[in-house]
Amino acid sequence: MIPQLGEEEAQAAAEAVRSGWVAQGPRVARFEQDFAATVGAGHGVAVSSCTTALHLALVLLDVGPGDEVVVPSLSFIATANAVRYVGATPVFADVDLDTGNLTVETIDAVRTARTRAVIAVHQGGVPFDTAGLRKAADGWGVGLVEDAACAAGSTAYGQPAGAGAAIAAWSFHPRKLITTGEGGMVTLDDAEGAARLRRLREHGMNVSAADRHASAQPVLEAYLETAYNYRMTDIQAAVGLVQLGRLPGLVAQRRALAARYHELLADIDGLVPVRDPAYGQTNYQSFWVLLNPSYGVSRDEALAELAGRGVSARRGIMAAHLEPAYADMTPGPLPVTERLTRDSLILPLHHALSADDQDFIVGILRELSGR
Known part of the structure; x- marks a missing residue:
């Protein structure tokens, strides 16, 4: 993934620096409003990363010690780590082979009386079944946190992936479609919850630093609860506002590149590329291919050959339960997760990728x- 950054972003960042307001301020507020509107949410709360967004989401749901949170192992490790941040126990569920996402069935297979929440990931930009999972979570009486780190620009049931989410967490890391360098966002429709999240990201203060400085009268702030420093800067938000304007074009370009990959790969036996689910469209933040046993070589052999010829492909999405950090856990069988993480690889897909590049890679x- 190569972020598409240009002179507009450089100028926006420079203007923020020249303004003298470089910490969380008016640009952050505007970015929150514009991003929330883009993804169909009532409120946006900008934070320092998607990891901190996930942490705050669980704090808002009052998840803590003694609780279990169902998560996919097939995800960047931050998804599971956020559960441990609040003292709860992550419980790994398997995923669907085609989408890499949790399903109602895989969650229900590991859900217990101690399950307090589920973190469902729109994996690699492929939307999960929002209608199905939201309905099931409501029926179970558990919170549903939507890890939309990769999903800006994806759709489900004709709506942006985050529209209608009780709470969703987003990433603006450089590997995502739009970036602020580092940074994240929580979106939700609940105004009271959004107000608390804004306090939680800023040490629990009952008035933001920006509002305090804007007041003509002295403001004696209070600190209402033990909280965090999870703020985004106005420099980052300035870049994010420019990036947000690029989003429709970036999605269209990536989908066009993905369509061409599908055409080129169609006649290769044993190689299955990721596709749109029936209920939505992916932004193709990642374009992965699954190598079946009928393919000529193993995934690792394919990666080595591609690297040796100058192609920067990557292994498939990691499985947290196979990492040393989670060696103390003994999850149930996760056959689809282990197959996807073992047998899939992610092909280059970015704005600078040419038709000749694609021809070379597929060759x-x-x-x-x-063949």
């Missing part, structure tokens, strides 16, 4: 398949 994959 190598065709050679390796023996």
Whole structure:
């Protein structure tokens, strides 16, 4: 992933610096409003990363010691880590082979009386079944946190992936479609919850630093609860506002590149590329391919051959339960998760990728398949 950054972003950041307001301020507030409107949410709360967004989401749901939170193992490790931040226990559920996402069935298979919440990931930008999972979570009486780190620009049931979410967490890391360098956002429709999140990200203060400085009279702030320093800067938000304007074009470009990959890969036996689910469209934040046993070589052999010929492909999405940090856990069987993390690889897909680049990459994959 190569972020698309240009002179507009540089100028926006410079203007923020020249303004003298470089910490959380008016640009952050505008970015929150514009991003929330883009994803169909009532409120946006900008934070320092998607990891801190997930943490605050669980704090808002009052998840803590003694509680269990169902998460996919097939996700960046931050998804599971956020559960441990609040003292709860992550419980790993398996995923759907086609989308890489949790389903109602895989969650229900590991859900217990101690389950307080579920963190469902729109994996690699592929939306999960929002209608199905939201209905099930309501029926179970558990909170649903939507990890939309990769999902800006994806849709489900004709709406942006985050529209209608009780609470969703987003990432603006450089590997995502739009970036602020580092940074994240929580979106939700609940005004009272959004107000608390704004306090939680700023040490629990009952008035923001921006509002305090804007007041003509002295403001004696109070600190209402033990909280965090999870703020975004106005420099980051300035870049984010420009990036947000690029989002429709970026999605269209990535989907066009993905469509061409699908055409080129169609006749290669044993290679299955990620596709849109029936209920939505992915932004193709990641374009992964699954290598079946009928393919000519293993995933690791394919990665080595691609790297040796100058192609920067990556292994498939990690599985947290296989990492040393979670060696103390003994999850139930996760066959689909383990197959996807073992047998899939992520192909280059970015704004600078040319047709010749795609032809070269697919040519190598065709050679390796023996066809």
